Amino acid sequence: MKIKHGYVLRKVAGENIVVPTEEAALNFNGILTLNETGKVLWERLQTGASKGLLVDTLVDRYEVDEETATKDVADFIKVLKGKNILDE
Amino acid sequence: MNRHVVSLEGLRPLIDEQLHQGKDVTFRVKGNSMFPFLRTDQTDVTLTSPPETCKKMDVILFRTEAGKYILHRIVKVEGDKYLTMGDGLRTKETTSKRQVVAIMKAFSYKDKTTSADSQSYRFKVRIWICLSPFRSLMLGVFHRLERHKNHG
Numbered sequence: 001m002k003i004k005h006g007y008v009l010r011k012v013a014g015e016n017i018v019v020p021t022e023e024a025a026l027n028f029n030g031i032l033t034l035n036e037t038g039k040v041l042w043e044r045l046q047t048g049a050s051k052g053l054l055v056d057t058l059v060d061r062y063e064v065d066e067e068t069a070t071k072d073v074a075d076f077i078k079v080l081k082g083k084n085i086l087d088e
Numbered sequence: 089m090n091r092h093v094v095s096l097e098g099l100r101p102l103i104d105e106q107l108h109q110g111k112d113v114t115f116r117v118k119g120n121s122m123f124p125f126l127r128t129d130q131t132d133v134t135l136t137s138p139p140e141t142c143k144k145m146d147v148i149l150f151r152t153e154a155g156k157y158i159l160h161r162i163v164k165v166e167g168d169k170y171l172t173m174g175d176g177l178r179t180k181e182t183t184s185k186r187q188v189v190a191i192m193k194a195f196s197y198k199d200k201t202t203s204a205d206s207q208s209y210r211f212k213v214r215i216w217i218c219l220s221p222f223r224s225l226m227l228g229v230f231h232r233l234e235r236h237k238n239h240g
Contacts, residue, residue: 010102012098012099012101012102013095013097013098013099013101014098015098017102019102023111024111024112025111025112025113025114025134026102026106026111026112026113026114027113027114027132028099028113028114028115028116029114029115029116029132
């Protein structure tokens with residue numbers, strides 16, 4: 001899985017905001033902000049990563065068990081897919 | 089991944105960057121100061137970089153001296169200043185050109201998008217401004233109609 005071309009993560013006012021770079025308008029209603037965990041997953045997905053690698057990243061970097069990490073990763077992927085910014 | 093409410097002041101660098109790139113920004117309206125044209129939590133406004141001089145009836149986003157961001161309509165152009173007023177308000181304020189951040193290009197309500205250049209929309213605005221001496225009465229009628237539509 002990989003983040004689609006045309007999206008960048010920007011730090012604005014202390015928030016990690018996903019900004020579409022190729023759309024004619026930035027819609028602040030549907031804007032996606034990421035917490036630190038989301039940011040780490042996003043960075044992995046920019047170069048491409050499997051679900052397994054994402055889970056391992058969370059288990060490795062944070063004190064979470066695999067079950068929690070798997071759920072967090074699944075939730076995150078669901079959000080990105082819902083916004084159509086993830087390539088399978 | 090959480091949804092946060094980030095203030096316009098905080099988002100300003102990103103807004104300016106978009107506008108400078110010739111892009112638009114879209115927001116959901118907060119507050120009833122532009123009722124009945126723009127409805128709180130229901131109308132989306134699309135803003136773009138402002139021209140050198142805005143015209144009467146244009147809706148502008150401006151930053152007050154106190155740092156507050158306001159979306160109101162120009163009711164009169166006076167040299168380097170604009171006299172602005174919310175459609176749903178009775179008091180005017182003076183805004184200088186340099187305080188203007190963006191101008192409304194279009195607005196969307198219930199899947200219908202209206203251009204700020206639309207003839208019929210500008211006609212309604214003209215009437216609304218002409219009727220401003222009776223604004224309290226007009227607003228009362230509109231708010232009552234709105235309640236009737238929502239609950240009746």
